[in-house]
Amino acid sequence: MIYFELFYTFFLIGLFxxxxxxxxxxxxxxxxxxxxxxxxxxxxxxxxxxxxTPGPFxxxxxxxxxxxxxxxxxxxxxxxxxxxxxxxxxxxxAIVMNKFITxxxxxxxxxxxxxxxxSLIFSTALFMLIxxxxxxxxxxxxxxxxxxxxxxxxxVLVGYIIIHKFVQKKSVSPIKMLGIAALLGLIIFxx
Amino acid sequence: MKKDxxxxxxxxxxxxxLKTGALxxxxxxxxxxxxxxxxAGKRKWVTDSEIxxxxxxxxxxxxxxAVNTATYVGYKVAGVIGSIVATLGLVVPxxxxxxxxxxxxxxxxxxxxxxxxxxxxxVGVIILLFSALIKLSKGVKLNLFTIILFxxxxxxMVLANFLPNNFNYWSLCLxxxxxxCGIIGVIISKKKGENK
Numbered sequence: 001m002i003y004f005e006l007f008y009t010f011f012l013i014g015l016f017x018x019x020x021x022x023x024x025x026x027x028x029x030x031x032x033x034x035x036x037x038x039x040x041x042x043x044x045x046x047x048x049x050x051x052x053t054p055g056p057f058x059x060x061x062x063x064x065x066x067x068x069x070x071x072x073x074x075x076x077x078x079x080x081x082x083x084x085x086x087x088x089x090x091x092x093x094a095i096v097m098n099k100f101i102t103x104x105x106x107x108x109x110x111x112x113x114x115x116x117x118x119s120l121i122f123s124t125a126l127f128m129l130i131x132x133x134x135x136x137x138x139x140x141x142x143x144x145x146x147x148x149x150x151x152x153x154x155x156v157l158v159g160y161i162i163i164h165k166f167v168q169k170k171s172v173s174p175i176k177m178l179g180i181a182a183l184l185g186l187i188i189f190x191x
Numbered sequence: 192m193k194k195d196x197x198x199x200x201x202x203x204x205x206x207x208x209l210k211t212g213a214l215x216x217x218x219x220x221x222x223x224x225x226x227x228x229x230x231a232g233k234r235k236w237v238t239d240s241e242i243x244x245x246x247x248x249x250x251x252x253x254x255x256x257a258v259n260t261a262t263y264v265g266y267k268v269a270g271v272i273g274s275i276v277a278t279l280g281l282v283v284p285x286x287x288x289x290x291x292x293x294x295x296x297x298x299x300x301x302x303x304x305x306x307x308x309x310x311x312x313x314v315g316v317i318i319l320l321f322s323a324l325i326k327l328s329k330g331v332k333l334n335l336f337t338i339i340l341f342x343x344x345x346x347x348m349v350l351a352n353f354l355p356n357n358f359n360y361w362s363l364c365l366x367x368x369x370x371x372c373g374i375i376g377v378i379i380s381k382k383k384g385e386n387k
Contacts, residue, residue, distance in 0.1 A: 016363050019330075020256045022323035026348075027362045034359040041313075045300070048312035049292060051319065055212050055285030056222075058255030063289040072290065079286060083262075083278055086254030090262040091274055093252055101247055104377050110251050112373025115337040116365050118328055119344025125320035127352060132313055140352065153314045161318070171322070175216055178315045185311015186304060 002070050003077045009035075010062050010081030018113050021057035026120040028061065037069050044128065052178055058082060129154075149188050157181060200269045201276045203234070208261050208280030213288075215257075222257055226264060236268045257281060336376060340369055 009031050017024045025047065033040050046068075050060035059079060066078025093100045100106060127140065133154065136145040160180065164172050172180075207229045215221040223246065231237045237245075249259035258278060265277025299305055331337055344365050351361045 012363065014254050014258075016366050017254055018366070019250065019327055020323075022320060023327075024255070025320065030359045030362055034357070044313045044316050045309050047316045048309065049296075050289070051316070052216070053285075053288050053292065054214060054216055055288060056215070056255055056257030056281065058257065059212075059282055059285040060289050063286050064293065067290060067293045075286065075290065079282055082255070083258050083282065086252070086258040086262050087274060087278060089252050089254065090248070090259050091266055091271060093248055094263055094266045094274075101244070101251060104381075105374050106251065108373040108377035109370040110373065111332075111337070112340060112369035112371065112376065113366055114327075114331045114369075115340040116344045116369035118324060118331060119341045120348060120362050120365065121320060121324045121327070122341075123345050123348035123352070125317055125324060128313075128317050128320065132317065150310065150314055153311055154318070157314060157318055161322075174319055174322075177318065178312060181311045181315025181318075182308040183311070185308045185314070189307035189310045190304060 003073060006066050006070055006074050007077040007081040010066070010078040011084055013062075014058075014082040015085040017058070018110070018117050021061070022121060023117050024058055024061070026124040028065070029124060032065055038065065040131070048178060051174060153181070153184055153188055156184060197269060197272075200236070201273060203229075204265055204268055204273055204277045205280040208265075208277045209283055211261075212281040213284035222260060226260065230264055230268065237264060241267065336372075340372060344369070 013024055013027045013031065016027060029040070029043060032038055033043060038046070046061060046064045050057050050064055053060055059082070062078045062082040063075045067075035070077065130140055133147055133151050134140075134144060135142055136147045136150075157177070157180065161172050161177065164170075207226070210229075211222050211225050215225065223242070227239070227242050231239050231242055245260055245263050248263055249256045252259055258281065261277040261281040262274040265274035267273075269276070300309070347361060347365060351358070
């Protein structure tokens with residue numbers, strides 16, 4: 001049953017997310033795209049929409065995917081799924097509190113989890129990059145199609161971020177960066 | 192309604208997190224200042240040092256940081272019911288906004304100009320992922336242990352992407368593997384300490 005499957009999938013995703021919203025993306029991709037629920041290209045659109053709308057990214061993307069697959073009830077199932085592990089674990093941790101954060105084994109486990117999370121985000125970002133620039137958004141292994149426009153956009157954006165950081169001494173906010181990306185996209189891809 | 196009664200606390204919790212959910216972009220860390228102001232500054236239900244604990248706990252437990260924070264603050268202010276009410280408050284704005292967007296989304300995506308913008312956004316999302324990577328990597332000590340785990344994780348993800356397989360739990364297994372290695376590391380260093 002799709003509702004139970006949505007709940008269960010997002011429960012797992014919530015349970016294994018360490019380090020905020022973006023750490024969920026590798027798992028969401030693995031689960032949702034492999035199951036054929038939504039296409040890879042749609043997922044990146046969903047990520048962009050979830051980032052530029054108010055509210056925590058994690059909740060936005062869960063609601064979006066749930067709603068796309070199972071309507072309102074689907075969205076309720078995916079959202080409850082993604083928050084339930086937090087509710088259960090945080091309440092337990094709040095009860096035993098100090099013992100938890102200072103526990104050697106908890107620290108040790110986190111030290112092992114962090115580099116893995118980095119490797120997952122890195123591989124996801126790298127594959128997305130290769131797909132967009134070299135395969136025009138299609139799966140890796142298909143016909144090679146270098147997308148000059150996307151590549152130009154990438155160079156311009158990265159250049160802007162570096163110059164901004166150098167001149168203003170602070171990073172560009174994600175919202176502003178996506179705004180510029182959309183505007184440049186409008187110009188480059190319609191010309 | 193009496194100030195400081197349970198019902199009053201629950202109502203305030205719900206409203207504070209409703210506001211947080213509706214006004215923060217991106218989530219996680221962006222929420223902390225609002226929560227600090229509302230719950231610690233104005234009402235003194237939570238101390239400032241507890242706010243710092245909240246960040247540490249939200250980061251080191253599984254689950255989205257925003258949801259962890261809401262649950263923890265809710266618990267501190269009004270127990271288990273408080274944590275449910277706070278999380279519910281946080282969820283409602285996201286749910287409503289995304290639900291409304293979903294209605295227009297398909298028709299919206301048929302417009303050529305919007306498609307062009309979303310092609311640009313795809314590149315933007317990739318950059319966001321890389322910048323999240325850089326930000327998160329600052330919290331990881333660079334040593335042989337972390338480098339080996341990173342290389343193992345990356346190699347398996349590359350293999351999983353190229354070899355045909357229907358197994359979609361590689362990330363979960365790798366995270367468990369990382370946790371296990373970390374715990375084994377602690378046990379080994381403990382034994383070494385005992386031998387000395």
